Amino acid sequence: MTELRVLAPRSAPLGDDTEGAAVPFSIEAEQQLLGALLTNNDVFDSVTRIIKPAHFFDPVHRRIFELCAERITKNALASPVTIKAFMEHDAGLKDLGGPAYLARLAGAAVSSYAARNYAGMIREFALRRELIVLGNDIAARAATVAIDDDAEEQIKTAEQTLYKLGEQGVAERGFQSFLQAVTGALNAANAAYARDGKLSGVSTGLTDLDAKMGGLNKSDLIILAGRPSMGKTSLATNIAFNIARTHRMGELPDGTHGTVDGGVVGFFSLEMSAEQLAARILSEASEVPSELIRRGDMSEEEFRRFVQAANDLQNCPLYIDDTPALPINQLAARARKLKRTRGLDVLIVDYLQLLRAASAKDSRVNEVSEITQGLKAIAKELNIPVIALSQLSRQVENREDKRPQLSDLRESGSIEQDADIVMFVFREEYYKEREKPADHELDKMAQWQQTMEQVHGKAEVIIGKQRHGPIGTVELSFEGRFTRFGNLEKHHVAQWG
Secondary structure, eight states: OOOOOOOOOSOOTTOGGGTTSOOOOOHHHHHHHHHHHHHOTTHHHHHTTTOOGGGOSSHHHHHHHHHHHHHHHTTOOOOHHHHHHHHTTOHHHHHTTTTHHHHHHHHHOOOGGGHHHHHHHHHHHHHHHHHHHHHHHHHHHHHSOOTTSOHHHHHHHHHHHHHHHHHTTOOOOOOOOHHHHHHHHHHHHHHHHHSTTOOSSBOOSOHHHHHHHTSBOTTOEEEEEEOTTSOHHHHHHHHHHHHHHTOEEEEOTTSOEEEEESOOEEEEESSSOHHHHHHHHHHHHHTOOHHHHHHTOOOHHHHHHHHHHHHHHTTOOEEEEOOSSOBHHHHHHHHHHHHHHTOOSEEEEEOGGGOBOSSOOSSHHHHHHHHHHHHHHHHHHHTSOEEEEEEBOGGGGGSSSOOOOGGGBTTHHHHHHHOSEEEEEEOHHHHHHTTOOOTTOHHHHHHHHHHHHHHTTEEEEEEEEETTSOOEEEEEEEEGGGTEEEEOOOOOOOOOO
16 A cells, blocks of 8 residues: 655644644545545545535645545546646645655545545534634633623624534435335324324314314425414414424334424514513413403403413423524524524424515515525425415405405515415404494494304414415414414204205
């Protein structure tokens, strides 16, 4: 075997602050990986999802990897001979013995089979070095007292940098065989068959809605839309509460430990504060009208129920983030962090139009397109259902029949295209209340009262699109005092002639 001399690196990217500290790196691992790559270009496909050029500690190795990557992605050969042409005058390579070093790399490679392990080691050391740099930067900034750089701002900056560093570990899935896909589908079907209610996804707690959708299924983007005052947020909080309160861990069919019922819920509330959202949920749980909670005008019995509900729900796995105007990339980072630290089974965003694109776009339509694509990507990456609330355009109000349809979605093209399910909340009672005739119009008043009796306390969830199931309408009950949706009682009475 060709002997490969291990030389000390010619530069230390960590700077002077780390002088004397043990810097984690492995020149040998870098040499073995590059040797395997120069010998067998197919190695690139197995390591490119793990490491990037910046992960290499030695700057010459970094340049060699960059050149190899550039040639391989163009379907050109990367070998000691072809790379030599681009690096003959490289000063760093000359220090290592010139182009002959490339040949020694290839000759000393042990096995291309171990390339992934070497790539993982290189990436691990790179992350550790970045952590050292981050720690030194935090210490240096904290030691420098500046009026416009207070401690809280430094904490936020450090936290954001740490999030980005943590997200470097998110690997691409790549292709999988049909056998793997079939096995996954069979496992999902088996879990649905074994689960109470025969649902393939997480139960919303609303029986008829579950029956129509099969529950909330993993990797689905579900758009819940409606006009103001229809109850979008109320329905979303009801679903979140129903899922979180039934959360139970246990052994899964594959033998691993995880969520077997209900789920951990993340709720991004861009419109309402966390306290307002919590008050809504407590109103539903305690059956104390939300307006009494806001005013503090509760009887002793109501207050006791309210406190008891708060005690019962204090350990409920429902996590609320009420940061306004979040960019979609930050929302994704926070969702990933919640998944890592607490677990995450369902994500709810209230509401879509209050999110911001990661970067400025030339039109709002393009911004919404980036946002919906980002939400769908989160659903697939974290393998969870994502429910995003959405506003509807005013054109609904101009029609005789106020029931919404797909074309009523604002910036409807991208929303409709990216969503797996689009459903609308509709309460006819809201519109009929505003059509009340004058007291002296007795005939109209009688007809209005009869109509109000028929629609009172009822709501409709109209499923306008569903990739994996039927469309249609689901009727629910609605108690405005507690902002609570529920299952509508259906009396199956035999009709005799």
